[in-house]
Amino acid sequence: MKSERVAAIVGVAESDLGIVPDKTVLQLQAQAAKAALDDAGFGKEDVDALFTAGNWAWATNLMLGEYLGIKPKFTDGTNIGGSSFETHVGHAVAGIKAGLFDVALITYGSTQRSDRSRGRSVPYAPLTEQYERSFGLPMTVGAYALAAMRHMHQYGTTSEQLAEIAVATRKWAMLNEKAMMREPIEIADVLQSRMIAEPLHLLDCCLVTDGGGAVVVASAKAAARAKKRPVWILGHGETHTHNSISNMPDLTMTGARESGRRAMEMAGVTHQEIDVAEIYDSFTITVLLTLEALGFCQPGEGGAFVSGQRTAPGGDFPMNTNGGGLSYTHPGMYGIFLLIEAARQLRGECGARQVPDAKLALVNGTGGVLSSTSTVILGRD
């Protein structure tokens, strides 16, 4: 590691998760924000930068800032889908490095499960949506299915290999009492689950839940007075390559090739040094493509890489240790939960699912339809 210690994650928390019909998106974010600041040993008065992403308001930062009683001197509502929060972390480090603020609060909340908003049909397709929406590709699963089908065609990847990811992730969820799905599954269960969009089965797909989370990022100076030891932000990279799936340059290669390379170069770390990986798992194929794009294996070798339950507890590539979007929680934009779990792993707070002596974590968010990626490298002293 060569990266200088500019900023650290000092507080993390989830809100209530799962099915939470009695809470609003503002309540979920307030709940998570309060808990994350408590985790840091900070108060609301310490916060001078506010980050959030969502489509629950015309200007999310305005409504959230008002609700929480925060008048930030730096605000960022970057919304590039599920990877927004990894990007917020990168932007927070940049702002801290520029001396613009000391403590950033990043939040997310969603009630999509209770709203039953997923898959809701809108009768008009404006702007660039007009070239796609009328064909009935179910979003977002259909787009990921197109990528999976292409990967299978190009490299011979199998449904069994994709199922390895779902099974391994479920094993981690069984060790996490906050996870929604904790019954063991086998590869055959994934293959026999209902087909949604070929080749993706129901158990290749993430959950649909309510929930929220918050992350507190502090300058090195502010981190020194936090309650817990800092989780240093050593590197960050981000990119987006397309918006709609038919405009993805190569259905088998995501922008993580760029965001990952930049993040790892900034941190000065190698693949072999990463102790734990938290990889956005909206679908099993998302993980497989990301592992290849990040360079943990060569393009086309992702299926072999995840085989033999390599990413499961006890495997030699601990990944998605909270049970992931596949089995723990997935309220629409999952990226903030990757950061929460990585920070807890590096603090050694994960109990039964703790990766022994984890010092270095890689977090990779994916947003849209493989559209945006954002990579963060975290480490402890």
Next chain:
Amino acid sequence: MTSQLPKPVIDSDSRPFWEGLKRRELWIQKCDACQQAIFYPRLLCPHCFSEQVSWVRATGRGEIYSYTVVHRAFGPFAEQTPYVVAIVELEEGVRMMTRIVGDRADIAIGKPVMVTFEQIDDELTLPYFALCSSLSTGNGGNES
């Protein structure tokens, strides 16, 4: 086909594309500066940023770049399952989302396809594609 499907909001970028489809013709753009094909249509070339873009009629021939068979869908599409949504790469080099019509057992990535025109109503015709091998009636092919 139900008329309740999401309707394109036609604008000054897209009007020639949609008007062409109503005449059972597939039109795309080409950059006069860098000569690359462009889809979807736009004000300037996304390759070289030239504003000198022209409309050209596509041959309608292409091949399947990827596809999925949809088994679970929502809203107006729920009753149509199973159906095939694909990305087709036209021989001009651009890709577009579409439906593949014909026998599902014959559909595969890399297979040649030809545009066919699905009239939804008086205002909207969508470009679907059919496997070339199953194009016996020549319904909408525009190579002539």
